[in-house]
Amino acid sequence: MLRTGHGDIASEVHRLYARWAGELEAGSFPTGDVTWQYPPGAGLLMLAPALLPLMSYLQGFVALMVLADAVVVLVLVRAARGGRGSAAGAWLWAGGLPLLLALPFARFDVAVAALAVVSLLVIDRRPWLGGALAGIAAMIKVWPALVVLGTPRGRSTRQAWSAVLASAAVLLAILAVGFRGTFGFLSSQGNRGVEVESMGGTLLHLARLGGWPGHVRLHYGSFEFLGPYVSTVARGSLLLTAVAFGWLLLWRWRARVWSEATVYDAALTAVLLFTSTSRVISPQYLIWLIALSAVCLTVRGTTQRPVAVLLLLATAVTSVDFPLFFGAVLNSSWQGVAVLAARNSLLAAATVLSCVRLWRAAIPPRRAALSDGHRAGPRPAPLESGAVGGN
Numbered sequence: 001m002l003r004t005g006h007g008d009i010a011s012e013v014h015r016l017y018a019r020w021a022g023e024l025e026a027g028s029f030p031t032g033d034v035t036w037q038y039p040p041g042a043g044l045l046m047l048a049p050a051l052l053p054l055m056s057y058l059q060g061f062v063a064l065m066v067l068a069d070a071v072v073v074l075v076l077v078r079a080a081r082g083g084r085g086s087a088a089g090a091w092l093w094a095g096g097l098p099l100l101l102a103l104p105f106a107r108f109d110v111a112v113a114a115l116a117v118v119s120l121l122v123i124d125r126r127p128w129l130g131g132a133l134a135g136i137a138a139m140i141k142v143w144p145a146l147v148v149l150g151t152p153r154g155r156s157t158r159q160a161w162s163a164v165l166a167s168a169a170v171l172l173a174i175l176a177v178g179f180r181g182t183f184g185f186l187s188s189q190g191n192r193g194v195e196v197e198s199m200g201g202t203l204l205h206l207a208r209l210g211g212w213p214g215h216v217r218l219h220y221g222s223f224e225f226l227g228p229y230v231s232t233v234a235r236g237s238l239l240l241t242a243v244a245f246g247w248l249l250l251w252r253w254r255a256r257v258w259s260e261a262t263v264y265d266a267a268l269t270a271v272l273l274f275t276s277t278s279r280v281i282s283p284q285y286l287i288w289l290i291a292l293s294a295v296c297l298t299v300r301g302t303t304q305r306p307v308a309v310l311l312l313l314a315t316a317v318t319s320v321d322f323p324l325f326f327g328a329v330l331n332s333s334w335q336g337v338a339v340l341a342a343r344n345s346l347l348a349a350a351t352v353l354s355c356v357r358l359w360r361a362a363i364p365p366r367r368a369a370l371s372d373g374h375r376a377g378p379r380p381a382p383l384e385s386g387a388v389g390g391n
Contacts, residue, residue, distance in 0.1 A: 001105065009323065010058055010106035017108075018057045021046045024179065026292040031181035035142070035221035037192070040182045041139030045108045063104040068114040069097065072291065079121050079298040089297035094306060096290040099315045100283065103322075107284040112137050113291035116144040120295045123148065127156045131163025138164065139171045143271050143288060149248060150266025152258045169379040193224040193234055195280040196240070196329055197321065200233040201225060202344050208332040216330050223330055224278060237279045244273035247355070252273055255303045255362035262362060268292040268304055269354040276351045283322045286315045289350075303357040307350050314346035 001007040006014070020030050024043050030036040049060030076090035097104055104110050115137035123130025130148070137144035145168075148160045176182040194200045198214055204225045208214060214227025225233075248270055255262075271292055275285050293308035321329060321339050328336030 001102065002059055002066075006058065007102065007106065009102045010062070013061050013106055014337035015060050017046050017061065021050055021057065027049070027179055029179055029181040029184055031184045037185050039139045039142060040179070041136065041171055041183060042108065042141070043175065043179065045111055045140060056078060060104045061108075065108070065110045065341070067247050069104070071114045071181065072110070072117050072294075075118055075121055076294055076298060079295075084300065085278050086298055086300050089294040092297055092312065093290060093294040096262070096294070096312050096315055097287070099312070099319055100286060101319055102324075103319075104287055107287075109141070109284045109287040112144060113287050114143045115140075116147050116267075117291050117295055119144065119148050120267055120292075121298070121322050123151060123160055123263060124156075124260070127159035128163045131160035132167040134160075134166040135167030136171055139168050143274060145293070146270040146274065147267040148263075149270050150263040152263075160310040162342060174336060191244045192220050192222075192279055193226070194230050194237070196223045196225065196338060197283070198237070198279055198281045199276060199344050199348070200237050200279060201281075202337070202341055204230065204233060205329075205332045205337045205340065209334065209337060216332075222282065234279050237277055242276040243279050248273065250284055251359060251362065257362050257364060259301055259361070261296065261302040264292070264296045264299060265302055265304050265354075265358050265361070268296055268307065269358045272307075272347075272351045272354050276347050281347070286311070290315060304354060307354045307357070310353065314343055314350065317343040317346065
């Protein structure tokens with residue numbers, strides 16, 4: 001793509017991103033375009049390739065994603081330095097991202113992942129900076145707002161969460177002043193249906209094999225199912241997302257043990273839950289999960305090592321799904337459905353395992369907690385970086 005300035009995998013960059021950049025240069029977000037479903041910060045990434053000289057729009061875009069990839073590698077390598085760090089995270093990213101072939105460089109998710117990775121790796125020392133970066137990233141794609149969920153109770157949480165809100169609000173205000181149609185993405189996102197590669201889509205594929213009369217069509221920027229009961233499946237996905245959010249709040253409320261890895265592990269679990277329950281699971285979503293898994297593996301005490309292995313396998317199967325078997329997936333042939341079911345089964349298993357391991361690490365069994373309390377007596381709450389949560 002850098003050499004020739006074109007590529008089939010990059011048709012979205014040619015067809016959509018370049019057109020959106022032209023509208024943004026004229027001072028307006030793509031109002032009335034149902035495919036514009038991103039928070040307004042994404043507009044800045046659409047404009048950025050035009051700033052690079054001597055390159056076409058696609059070449060500039062790919063060059064920026066390569067730069068973002070390099071940033072992730074460098075910060076993961078830096079996190080591995082010293083006796084407590086591990087190079088496993090850098091190796092996971094360096095070996096896992098190429099499993100998606102050229103796709104990561106033809107979408108802007110690598111840039112968002114870079115912001116999220118840097119946010120997590122600085123949040124223990126500078127909670128306000130980590131929160132600010134997460135807030136900026138959330139204005140490009142929403143999911144980075146979840147990476148601050150596991151910050152230790154007390155001042156760290158107050159600083160990080162306040163910085164997320166403040167940075168997102170400031171960026172949103174600037175974009176609202178500078179461009180028309182800043183909030184137009186909300187209606188398009190709300191009208192999305194069940195995408196063919198989602199968990200709900202897998203159920204509809206199986207129903208289609210059994211004679212269900214629904215069909216697949218390009219709808220709201222992705223291939224979605226249309227037909228009877230699709231709205232029911234979509235509502236079920238939204239309900240599962242709400243349940244996932246409730247589980248995360250319960251975990252946060254009951255968590256008592258914080259380690260160096262907790263904030264990283266919680267970020268991966270949260271994003272996994274929201275990815276798995278989403279109405280849409282695009283192939284590039286695996287970039288998020290590989291990036292967060294890599295951050296977890298920079299700490300030797302992480303609980304998410306087996307989860308990272310499952311996600312590595314899911315990433316490999318994703319490239320069989322798209323682009324290799326995507327036609328079979330759209331047609332709901334048994335080969336395409338089998339590949340998709342394998343990928344989504346790996347994602348589901350990774351999600352459940354991630355939740356179980358995060359819960360067990362942060363919430364000791366009641367009997368063990370009572371026994372420790374009787375043996376040791378009352379203990380003062382430790383400092384910000386201690387192992388047990390404070391106020």
